[in-house]
Amino acid sequence: MIAFEYVRDIAEIAHRHNIKMAVVDNGYITKKLARKLGTLIDAANIDVKGFSSDFYKEVCSSPSWKPVLNTCEIFHELGVHLEITNLIIPTKNDSMDMITDMCEWIAKNLSTDVPLHFSRFHPDYKLRNLPVTPLETLEAAYDVAKEVGLKYIYIGNVRSHKGNDTYCHQCNTLLIQRTGFFPSIRKLSNGKCENCHTPISGVFN
Numbered sequence: 706m707i708a709f710e711y712v713r714d715i716a717e718i719a720h721r722h723n724i725k726m727a728v729v730d731n732g733y734i735t736k737k738l739a740r741k742l743g744t745l746i747d748a749a750n751i752d753v754k755g756f757s758s759d760f761y762k763e764v765c766s767s768p769s770w771k772p773v774l775n776t777c778e779i780f781h782e783l784g785v786h787l788e789i790t791n792l793i794i795p796t797k798n799d800s801m802d803m804i805t806d807m808c809e810w811i812a813k814n815l816s817t818d819v820p821l822h823f824s825r826f827h828p829d830y831k832l833r834n835l836p837v838t839p840l841e842t843l844e845a846a847y848d849v850a851k852e853v854g855l856k857y858i859y860i861g862n863v864r865s866h867k868g869n870d871t872y873c874h875q876c877n878t879l880l881i882q883r884t885g886f887f888p889s890i891r892k893l894s895n896g897k898c899e900n901c902h903t904p905i906s907g908v909f910n
């Protein structure tokens with residue numbers, strides 16, 4: 706959002722040519738700007754980096770994380786296809802209590818249809834003293850989200866893991882398989898599971 710005018714101008718040109726517009730952002734913007742942006746874009750992936758003010762203060766130097774939640778709510782309300790990414794950093798935001806709170810907030814204030822991506826942290830820059838996120842932590846978070854009732858949960862930054870793929874939330878059929886950035890459609894047609902015909906949330910056309 707440090708380049709809002711650029712996003713606005715590109716969205717206008719893209720839509721004129723029938724091209725969809727997606728943004729990847731930290732969601733740290735005012736409600737007014739989120740409303741404006743939400744009318745311009747088709748999809749967004751917002752980083753909810755942790756689920757407490759203390760985490761945002763300590764790690765992100767931000768006084769509050771509420772604007773991020775507001776942005777998610779506004780985008781969802783405006784019909785933007787919204788996905789959320791949570792980078793799990795060992796010792797910083799890996800408590801299952803915090804992850805449960807976040808999942809419950811998504812289910813209550815957004816929808817269980819909103820996809821949630823748990824990403825593996827890699828030690829870089831100012832956090833080189835911390836280890837890579839253990840796979841067990843990512844899988845425990847995946848289980849928490851499933852228990853809360855979220856339907857589309859992913860594990861990111863781990864290659865060839867089943868958490869990269871999309872499954873039917875009704876019958877567990879593999880719908881979309883992903884290898885790195887390459888998706889292959891398996892059992893999905895017209896946005897529905899081919900096995901049980903459950904509609905799958907997403908933009909597939």
Ligand SMILES: [Zn+2]
Pocket residue numbers: 873874875876877878898899900901902903
């Ligand atoms: Zn199914």
